Amino acid sequence: MSTLTSSIAVEQVKKSRLAETDFNNLEFGKYIADHMLVADFKDGKWHEPVIVPFGDMLMSPAMLSLHYGQSVFEGMKAFYMNDGNINIFRPQKHSSRFNKSLDRMCMPTVSEEMFIHSLQALIELDKKWIPKSEGSSLYIRPFMFAYEARLGVKVADHFKFIIINSPVAAYQSKPYRLKVEDHFVRTAEGGTGFAKCAGNYGGAFYPTQIAREEGFDQILWTDHKEHKYIDEVGMMNVMFVINGKLVTPQLNSAILDGVTRDSILTLATDMGMPVEERRVSVAEIEEGFRSGQITEAFGAGTAAVVAPIAVINIHGKDYSIQPASADSFQTRVKKKLHDIRMGDATDIHNWNFIIKG
Numbered sequence: 011m012s013t014l015t016s017s018i019a020v021e022q023v024k025k026s027r028l029a030e031t032d033f034n035n036l037e038f039g040k041y042i043a044d045h046m047l048v049a050d051f052k053d054g055k056w057h058e059p060v061i062v063p064f065g066d067m068l069m070s071p072a073m074l075s076l077h078y079g080q081s082v083f084e085g086m087k088a089f090y091m092n093d094g095n096i097n098i099f100r101p102q103k104h105s106s107r108f109n110k111s112l113d114r115m116c117m118p119t120v121s122e123e124m125f126i127h128s129l130q131a132l133i134e135l136d137k138k139w140i141p142k143s144e145g146s147s148l149y150i151r152p153f154m155f156a157y158e159a160r161l162g163v164k165v166a167d168h169f170k171f172i173i174i175n176s177p178v179a180a181y182q183s184k185p186y187r188l189k190v191e192d193h194f195v196r197t198a199e200g201g202t203g204f205a206k207c208a209g210n211y212g213g214a215f216y217p218t219q220i221a222r223e224e225g226f227d228q229i230l231w232t233d234h235k236e237h238k239y240i241d242e243v244g245m246m247n248v249m250f251v252i253n254g255k256l257v258t259p260q261l262n263s264a265i266l267d268g269v270t271r272d273s274i275l276t277l278a279t280d281m282g283m284p285v286e287e288r289r290v291s292v293a294e295i296e297e298g299f300r301s302g303q304i305t306e307a308f309g310a311g312t313a314a315v316v317a318p319i320a321v322i323n324i325h326g327k328d329y330s331i332q333p334a335s336a337d338s339f340q341t342r343v344k345k346k347l348h349d350i351r352m353g354d355a356t357d358i359h360n361w362n363f364i365i366k367g
């Protein structure tokens with residue numbers, strides 16, 4: 011168990027918003043916990059973070075992130091474990107990915123120590139906001155943006171690192187109906203696809219909106235050059251079970267190094283499931299449907315954990331996948347991950363960062 015040694019200055023809320031929060035109906039991202047952590051980067055260094063009541067902040071309309079996009083975020087989760095302690099899941103991996111994104115966007119990095127210390131202090135203070143019902147969690151949103159006010163196109167000198175938290179219910183959504191994208195791109199190799207920067211999400215809205223108008227839930231993104239190879243699904247990594255093997259596109263600069271992706275691949279190996287990280291072509295998926303070798307397809311991401319896929323539309327033709335059952339790999343791996351997080355299964359990979367509940 012990790013205990014906090016140094017303290018961060020805290021200004022407590024005058025009145026908690028907990029009583030106004032409907033914990034039986036937690037729409038994703040609707041409620042934000044009482045406090046936020048804020049740290050300033052100025053004069054070439056990080057200044058001491060402070061914890062203050064969550065609320066609006068005064069910002070200049072000329073701040074650089076609004077105009078030139080220096081804005082990066084992370085998405086992670088904390089849970090109440092069965093023994094009543096709190097588990098912040100894989101903060102080291104999130105910290106390292108945050109720094110890779112920040113490097114790509116010419117933004118100052120945050121040491122792992124500062125990142126984890128900040129998370130811990132904020133979550134300890136707002137622990138009443140961690141929901142307790144099955145599958146629910148506190149979704150943690152660390153982010154950074156340039157707030158220097160200047161219209162000249164330049165790398166900013168002033169940044170804010172902020173953490174806010176949102177209680178979320180277990181993810182429930184009907185299995186996706188997907189369209190293989192053969193016109194728009196989410197990103198390109200050599201671009202920012204591997205980074206969790208705001209622009210990747212903004213740029214995906216328009217093609218996704220068109221796909222929705224056509225009756226799809228999300229897009230199966232393909233490579234920017236030929237639309238021949240699969241990159242991601244919606245805002246998640248994508249995985250297939252083909253011929254009894256777990257197959258997922260190998261990481262490149264266009265694909266996010268998902269923490270859930272990594273956890274599932276690791277657990278698959280533990281569970282004796284063969285894993286292949288490699289290029290996955292649209293033609294292979296089409297052939298896999300024809301031959302019946304594809305038995306599962308799902309998205310993997312922090313928010314959803316596992317998001318089942320029901321239909322993939324390839325060049326105008328729908329291919330359907332059997333609904334997941336209790337024996338499906340996606341059901342078993344999701345349960346395994348859940349058991350590790352709750353403390354029901356041994357955390358052999360040291361993913362759980364446990365603080366006192």
Ligand code: COI
Nearest residue numbers: 085245246311312313314
């Ligand atoms: C996740 O699944 O972790 C995501 O990044 C989705 C988030 C943008 C809500």
